[in-house]
Amino acid sequence: MEVAPETGQRDEVDEIVDQWRQQRPDVSPEPIGVFGRIVRLNIAQRAMLSTVHERHGLTLAAFDVLANLRRSGEPHRKTAGELAESSLLTSGGITFRLDKMEADGLIRRTRSQGDRRVVYAELTELGLAKIDAAFADHLATEERMLELxxxxxxxxxxxxxxxxGASIAHSARPAEPSS
Known part of the structure; x- marks a missing residue:
């Protein structure tokens, strides 16, 4: 189906909704109009940004960690636990990524002066330069995605x-028992 996005004409999700209306007239497929588009947009956005990140020698996960450290401000460091919490990954998943980024010279691990058990991941000069370049390219790509x-x-x-987001969070709460 030909689509003219700048005019808001029908798209493939409209076709899916129409098919469900025809096959299951007893239920409303309207939520697919929202969530089907969210899924399709996410897939397209991730594919475009993966190309950007790869151009800078990064995976999406490495970009996420470097961006997390960069936006934390000077001295651009966090513990693995802090990174996991602010990126919704497990500390084990973060540790694996940090090992690779440390080997690539993008981060270094340093111990806390106050508590030697605490280990920070912090951006190196190379890591800072790489995330700054990749982030500028990332934002330019997102800007192009929004140009219409x-x-x-x-x-x-x-x-x-x-x-x-608030509606989804609200719907995820346990239902109150009926009296």
Whole structure:
């Protein structure tokens, strides 16, 4: 199906919703209109950004860790536990990534002066330069992905996505027992 995204014409998700309406008229497939598009957009966005990250010699996971350290501010360091918490990965998953990034010279591990049991991962000069270059390219790519939306539409989309996030969180709460 030909799609003209700039005009908001029908897309493949509309076709899926129509098929479900025809095959199961007893249920409303409307949520697919939202969540089907979220899934498709996520797949497309990740594919485009993977290309950007690979151009800088990074995986998505390495980019995530380096960006996490970079946005933490000087001295650009966190413990594996702090990285895991702020990136939603396990500390074991972080440790594996840190080992590779340390071998590549992007981070170094340092021990806390106050408690030698605490080990930090911190950006090296190479890591800082790499994440700064990759992040600029990352943002430019995301900007291109949004170019058909004007500033008002972007703000509206952000607001609606924030509200959707709250709605999902609300729906995940246990239902109150009926009396």
């Amino acid at each position: 939306l004007d500033p008002q539409e972007r703000a509206q989309l952000v607001s609606l996505m924030r509200k959707l």
